[in-house]
Amino acid sequence: MIKNGLLLGLFALCCTGLVALVHALTSDTISLQQQKQLTLILNQIIPPQLHDNVLSEQCILVNSPELLGTEADLPAYLAYQGDQPVAIAIEAIAPDGYNGEIKLIIGVDNQGEILGVRTLSHQETPGLGDKIDLRKSDWVTHFSGKLFKDNTSMWKVKKDGGQFDQFTGATITPRAYVKAITKAMTFIEQHRQTLYQSHYACEASHE
Template identity: 90%
Template sequence: MSILTTNPMIKNGLLLGLFALCCTGLVALVNALTSDTILLQQQKQLTLTLNQIIPTELHDNVLSEQCILVNSPQLLGTKADLPAYLAYKGEQPVAIAIEAIAPDGYNGAIKLIIGVDNTGTILGVRTLFHQETPGLGDKIDLRKSDWVTHFSGKRFTGNSSDWKVKKDGGQFDQFTGATITPRAYVKAIANAMTFVEQHRQALYQSHYACEANHE
């Protein structure tokens, strides 16, 4: 008589193990088949975002292909390297799109990206990731509110005293019932702009390194 017929626990265990193995194989197959599609979608979204914060009429290069890595825990909000994208027109540098982190959001870190030209004027800002409270702090998301568009055209001169929400004596609106999120967001933009102002020439002279870093 077979051991499997006399010991249901062994039989069930083997069946469960076989089922788990099949599921693992199926997940691996799906990941393999969809990884290229996911990568393509991520690249399309990146291109769309970059062209929103540095309009296409201002540059003639592919922004995502001219990416460098930057690091400044104090001004960019994280110890990790972050990407910055260089915009050129006729081989002349005209603008930078730089990612930054607002580490002090209400529900955690907020990732954003800022486009800025050589005069220190913001061309656009977008939120890349956040976990802020729906209906309150999530107004930093363009799908919820146009609040982030109000930074466009603002010039940063190196003096961040007015780069605060109005409740703190600055020029930017806070949200009704939510001040922590916009306060953290505005501070992150001011810090990132300070970083760009301090390192603009060095950034333009940097070697493209994003792809090498991700291999």
């Protein structure tokens, strides 16, 4: 029994060491891939022709549980053309998705026009709620070009009297999504100037 216990302990120790080694060898690669993915998404929601800075390097942390859907700090990325701020990309959480939280990111210019929206993570039902994922549907592209200040009462799904399509057999997911965008846009409208004057803090927060 003692021998078996020692063998089991040795096996567990070897497995732990192997996992740690693999993590150490791949952490830089994973980090690089995550950075590439972030850059790709940011350039989709704030087109490169609109700014001349590296968005991922000009990141601030924001916090508003009521409007951004979480107690945690979330990143926002500031776009500049020369020395002038032209747009913001901000992450937000829809806490009331059908299967839990939905993380999304929204790009918006100084006039309140949405430049793009993308889903960062979700647990929604395949074939139904997962249409918020651009790989499954173009539904998220329908927010682009919308002015938030234009008739804000229409920022709902059509079933609730708004302008955005819900999914066949799945209303909870798009309803939560549109609600999260509406709240995030409200946050930006209330704090745009303060956001542009904030100090970059994302890298420091991760150390």
